[in-house]
Amino acid sequence: MLEFDIQDKLILVSCESHEMGYLSRYSNRFRLVFIVEGTGTAFLEEESYRYEKDSFFLIAPRQDLECISPQRTRVLVIIFGLFRSINHKAEEPVTSFLNLYQHVQQIFLAKNISQGMRISDQTDRESVARLVPLLRNELLHPQGYSKEIAINVVFILVNILTRNIDNASGGPVSEYDSETNRVLNYIKDQVQQNNRLTIRDIAKGLNMSEYNLNKIVIKGTGTTLKSIIARYQVELFAEP
Template sequence: MTNTNLYLPFEVDFKELEQFPKTIRKNNFFELIYVVDGTGIQVINDNKFQYQKGNLFLITPQDVHSFEITTPTKFFFLRFNEYYIKTNSQNGQSETILRMEYILQNASHRPGCILKNKIDKPLISLLIESIIQELDNQQIYHQKIIEQIVNTIITIVARNIALKLPKNIKESTGEMVLEILHYIQENIYNPKQLKSNAISEHFNISLHYLGKYFKKQTGETLQEYIANYKLRLIEARLLNSDMRINEIADELNFSDESHLNKVFRKHKGMNPSEFRKKSN
């Protein structure tokens, strides 16, 4: 297995391949891979997905991935790191960039196209085509224009991941529920801020309306979503870090390690240590 590093805030690459490098790769950065043309199989963390033209994949840090190419494939690669996200948010280019760190870090680590919002599919295709043209033409300010397009692509990716975080969220979901999801993700380490009355006060809506609205939009109650989101964070740490169980329990504000074990076993049918061993 090869570990690869990124030495620039972001980089783009365009390749036509008949065979993907045989070495299974693990990155220390985010990588968006768009299929301009071609077919084959995406392999990520031992899961497989048949890809085709127009698919967009997100590879998060520490995901193990490769491709099995069936017909010659034109890949567009966009690689960026956490530093790039944070730098852009500090420069005030977009508040959305600020929330991407939470959303991107908690992608599912599963195979498949991440474009769930139908209107975004032709938009992504057009944006990537524009980057390729800018690279070919090399006209004045082309690098700055590419950077702006990259920001837009990452924002669209974050939207598509946010849309599918709760199981029943719809493409037509309103801005308010996405803001509530962002608030929960941002405050997941602060239990007081996750109480229903704190959320209703923050968004200036009644407790009764908040509960009904969130359940209607997502198919889950607030507390169910918070519990499931915590479970995803636990899974991510078990799979992608060397953190001890008691450290994870402390970080996510469980009363102790046994409390975390009890909650995890209830939902997963095994304790965290068993889950970690099974996944390695």
């Protein structure tokens, strides 16, 4: 396992999939996992996904990814630093860490993400296939300007992901229907007031069953209510 810490703003890790358990100390952060080598089945939030080389996974705070395969699976993990919630959209390309965090937040809000997917655009997919090994090489053989190169590669990767997600959804990735927005805004407001909020508390406040609440969140965002709560807790209470 190789780990490259850039002032705690970015942590890059090259390892085999079974070694990801050693990264549990970063479980309160957003993580982006690229499959460098191998095929198999990944488990995330009680769901299973097929993966192959060049697949990627978005891991929200409090989530863990497990890869099962008869052969070796190598991964590159990008761990993002802690940051507070950002209330405006990331409309400009990534050129700074603040900009990066805006885009990361938007990517994790995307409702059309399919875990284990590959970049849909062929040219972008080929670019990612070259950038990930470049990033891994800077970890393996650090030298002059490795930090600067690594930062710029991550910026490019996040820009490519954002563009592909935008194109797939036909617009900004953070757009939800009015009912989903109402629920998410309520959850965020309640989490800000009470960091120990439960699903039962939210359902009671919205005057709906826990089942219907979960159904709205999963249908509208593509992720679970538990993940949404955990993400808001990290965003709102992380160190600036």
